[in-house]
Amino acid sequence: MTRPGSGLRPFSVKAKLGTLVVVSVFITTGLLMVAVRTRTELRFITVFSVIATLLITQFVAHGLTAPLDEMTTVARSISHGDYTRRVRADRRDELGDLAQTINLMADDLEAVDRHRKELVANVSHELRTPIAALRAVLENVVDGVSSADPETMRTALKQTERLGRLVETLLDLSRLDNGVVTLKARRFEVWPYLSGVLKEANLAASHRRLSSGSGNHTRKDVHLHLDVSPPELTAHADAERLHQVVANLIDNAVKHSPPHGRVTVLARRGAGPESLALEVLDEGPGIPESERHRVFERFNRGEVPSPHGPGSDGGTGLGLAIARWAVDLHGGRIGVAESARGCRIQVTLPGIPQPRG
Template structure:
């Protein structure tokens, strides 16, 4: 440590030690200063009375008036921050958590104001998280419900028979719906870092084929994009990886749903899977033929409730939650999701680390 640093540290310690007697940094010291100033003024006026022709009772009146004025001035400085915090607390009671107190003090009231603002920020974050959780649940449950509804309506309308294969498809959608309820409730624990991750070794082709099959099944009354062709490319076909299968299903379902929505008429969505650079790692891509994502929006699309230039131009941009949820699930694996360069359309790339690289 340099001499300058040591001197500055010593000065800071000395200044902190003088805080109890600094009227600008201590309410107690300010009240003590008020009493001292009042006594000094009264003593001065009495001294003047003894050395002049002014009556003592007149001096007493002036002393009382001066003390009252000083007391009023100090009291106003102490009470004004409390009044502002009271107004802010009432606003928060009505649901306005964006309200903050604004005053610059170095005393205990300043510390109270800073603590109040931190509390308001925490409450605002909790309220925002609660609203986002409800929106996430609504967004995530829509796809399996639409798929299940499509299967049941086809059976009721006689389009398909209630054979075992159709019922198995409906059962898979129901199981998927039940799993989503459990997994989306984990969002409430996301900020606390206690979201569970159940990674295991699995075969990539059957898993992704199931995702595409469910995406095709969901093309019913709730989806108008029955013209988009879904293509799966896994190389090698026997590729295996190590990850949480349900979370990965969640990621791919969101990416495919997003790609289908932005595909042109009779477009093509390609899902590719390749081995990762780490053992049991995985590289995934979802490529569409839509308008793509402007470079300025490529980081923003993964934020919750974000809307790209395409969405702002009038096209369906969704709720802005699908890609945010996908990034959340990928982050749980310690992986990465990003918008990759593509000569046409949009290409989403997901990198999962595989064995030995998953977070605890």
């Protein structure tokens, strides 16, 4: 398709106006020649010429102003919050390009409005659940229904920590939108670094088990395995942001693992200097191919059933979105790869940027 302003096209507004001028000149010239040959008075020829020119001009002007009126109506509807209206874009001129642009703008605004409503609904739901549980615990203590024993306080602490995790993920989301995060890349050894991340994941699982009793989110049974080759592998990246990537991928894999399942983190040398190729594999139900393009969207929880049933804590749906954001900051890639069993997520980080020659 020809881009707007790329030149004179057969059906462009410029061509139509030029045709109007040429036709008007030909009509006037023809009438003058008729007047000379038939000895008709010049005033009659002038009147006929003006009338013919006005009729042609009115016809062309209507073809140009009618779509502008339609665009004005649609734009006014969009300004009032109605993003469902569209402009007919069947013209092959600059007005057709403008109509397509308005339709694309309406599509984007409609998507933004839908995401905003989903954001409010999801955040409200995520905040309401721990707040309601915390309020119930405190009301029972105040009313004397239960005592402020360590078990009750652990329950209240669990809900408070869940609120803290939600607020932290929302802050990360805000940093993502504002683009205020900068990378602090450095060289580090991969094995001890990832070993520490897995150790923290095990400690977090143990803490959740102790604070939640025998709840559905007890995942101490999942075994975490680290595979780094070669053992002396090094990488160049922002360690804090990479921690967000690996921790969120492990957390997501653990949640979807079957009882006594296995989550494997593989690290290999990438294509460039100090580059890194990571994989996180689990033994869960996997991700359907139709859902793979949506798993890194905000607040997307997917349609894969949890191994623990509908009562399990599925999280906020922000973890994978934050992982993609951190990978994008590095200029790397993240995606769901084919796997014979479970889910396999691949991450590649470019390492040290190469100077452009």
